[in-house]
Amino acid sequence: MRRRRLAAELRRIRTEAGMSITQAVARLGWPGSKLSRIENRQIGISAADVRKLLDLYEVDDDRQVRELVELARRSKERGWWESYTATLPTETRTMIGIETEASLIRTYSQALIPGLLQTPDYARAVIRAARPTDSQEIVNERVEIRLARQALLDEKEAPQLWVVLNEAAVRHVVGSKAIMKTQLESLIKERETSSVELQILPFSAGEHPAMVGSFWLYSFPAPNEMGAVYIETMNSALIMEEPQDLDTYGEAFDRLRAAALSPKDTRELVRSLVADTL
Known part of the structure; x- marks a missing residue:
């Protein structure tokens, strides 16, 4: 990067x-x-x-x-993630490199809590579901990598993370009710930094521009530097850097956040879901 x-x-x-x-x-x-x-x-x-x-x-x-x-x-330094070449595909390592250099990260997630906000048990359940044939050692290593990525949000110059979650992502039980409760509580906990903005796109919002799936949109600190779009598939990932792609996904994200609940209403919804799992 x-x-x-x-x-x-x-x-x-x-x-x-x-x-x-x-x-x-x-x-x-x-x-x-x-x-x-x-x-x-x-x-x-x-x-x-x-x-x-x-x-x-x-x-x-x-x-x-x-x-x-x-x-x-x-540019000659190797990132910590480069030591996981046996576990992580090239696209994922590239994504982590992009992530660490970004000043603004925007993501829409259709069905999952994004990796940067996942709890260990939630991450383990998601990884195991996606890769059922992997050994426990590999699953544990992938969880370790996902948690290591989250340290980015605690840095002094942490990137701004703006997340829009489809309501399905907070209602779908992953792992167990206990795991899901802990995950939801983690979403609304007070953070040392204010670098995370969370909104939920309710079912009542109807049709929207990202019904085809989730995406990540990265912006960088240099004013003239182009950003990147990252889309993950089951077997690979797509990284796009063309201006028209950045414009399309940037406009889609703006429409999503406009249709989503406010951060305050989002916290209230998540609190009610936590109460329902008791």
């Missing part, structure tokens, strides 16, 4: 400088394909080469230079 962000910024700055890739590599004396491969995320780039490019593009904002040089240094 850091390489992705850096490549996008370097491409944008070069374009704004009115310079082609051919002109840039000629001025720097680089091999013809080097810059193209950097901008297409096929290879990384050193901090020293980032400085050379920014000098060439006449970037004189010291803060911007420092941020991009630091991004180049950090």
Whole structure:
């Protein structure tokens, strides 16, 4: 993700400088394909080469230079999730990388409490239902990964998480009534940070633009940086970055939150469901 962000910024700055890739590599004396491969995320780039490019593009904002040089240094770091290559598919590891870099995460969930808000027992029941042939060791490792992701929400600069849940997600009993009660209580507990906004889309809202399924929408801190849409399937996942896809899902999310219960009314509904499970 850091390489992705850096490549996008370097491409944008070069374009704004009115310079082609051919002109840039000629001025720097680089091999013809080097810059193209950097901008297409096929290879990384050193901090020293980032400085050379920014000098060439006449970037004189010291803060911007420092941020991009630091991004180049950090792009070589491996995330904690990369050690789970035997357990997690590439798409999931990419999603976690996107998640850790995002400043705003928006999600609509049709039938499940999202992974970032799941309790351990709820997560275990969901994972076991989706992967019934996995060993207990693999299931436990996947639960461990899901809980490790949640630490993101407790960080000093935590991303804003905005969740719209279909009412089915809070009414469908997962695991057992006791597990579901604990999960619902977790949704409305007071948090140390105010980074989580939760709304429920009631059955009474009728038809809506996301009836085809759940999605995650990620935005990043750099003002000119494109976001990403993540859609999970049973066997794989789809990551989309095209502007039209981001617009479609962004508009859909806005319509969903407009039709959903307010955060206050959402808490009241969840409290009533908790009381019903006693």
